Amino acid sequence: MDDEGPSRTALAAAYARAYHQIADRPMILTDPLAARLLGVTANELTELGRPAEDGLDSGTGPGILRLAVGDRPRRLFFAARARFAEDRVAEAVAAGTRQVVILGAGLDTFAYRNPHPGLRVFEVDHPDTQAWKHQHLAASGIDRPEQLTFVPVDFETDTLATRLEAAGFNRTDPAVFVWLGVVFYLTPDAARSTLEYIARQSEPTEVIFDYLRSADTDEDRAQLQARANRAAAVGEPWFSYFASDDIAARLRALGFTDVEDHSAADLIAGYLDGSAEFEGEPPQALRPVRILRASR
Secondary structure, eight states, rough: OOOOOOHHHHHHHHHHHHHHHHOOOOOOOOOOTTHHOOOOOOOHHHHHOOOOOSOOOTTHHHHHHHHHHHOHHHHHHHHHHHHHHHHHHHHHHTTTTOOEEEOOOOOOOOHHHOTTTTTTTEEEEEEHHHHHHHHHHHHHOOOOOOOOEEEOOOOSSSOHHHHHHTTTTTTSOOEEEEEEEOOSSSOOHHHHHHHHHHSSSSSSSEEEEEEBBBHHHHHHHHHHHHHHHHHHHHTTOOOOOOOOOHHHHHHHTTTTEEEHHHHEHHHHHHHTTOOOSSSSSSSGTTTTEEEEEEOO
């Protein structure tokens, strides 16, 4: 990520959610705050929304933003993964959960749209990303809710347990952990340590995260490697890939008894009432992407 602000991918996800509000019908996610937080107009989003080819362009900021905004499958997935997480949070709140931790929160706006009275939201992210977010929240006039707590953490060097405890997070109460757009940027050891921490939370506990599935064919391996090379070229390399059966087995070994795993294409289709959004094989950009919910 940049030293003085959010990563390119955090910005890309936010721009995609913002453009989704004006470009896609039906909408999967309603997020009227994304564009305000970014300080971007509808005309500027529309200009970025011109079709983009697969890849991270030349690595410039506008290139990756144009890709995330203009590529409809990617844009729909960014909306669908956020909606999936928010739906699961709503179910947990209805069952009595009163705290949610958003790991690698980036420019997520759930805490500022939170419809659940009494739900505490802990936004965990790099201090530079949070500083940028503070500034843009103030500039956009988006109020910081009393139930929101910022928790500055570098996942590779800081101890999540220590940082959350200092912020007032209660380890003995149920919680939902939302972890989107992060796992593939972590080493397997860092990802495993975080899952182990989550598994030690008092029950009931849920974790929702997306991950990259290991390639099965030479063609998929070549495509995935090419995309990984482009990600590394903009300073955001991928480190973790998982086979679906393997990640499910790891989660069950940690005590998670209910594992729900979806392909990106199936997740999108589910929110579009099963419409044939993708004919035949899903777009290459979505093929390795999975989203998973595990509970205990």
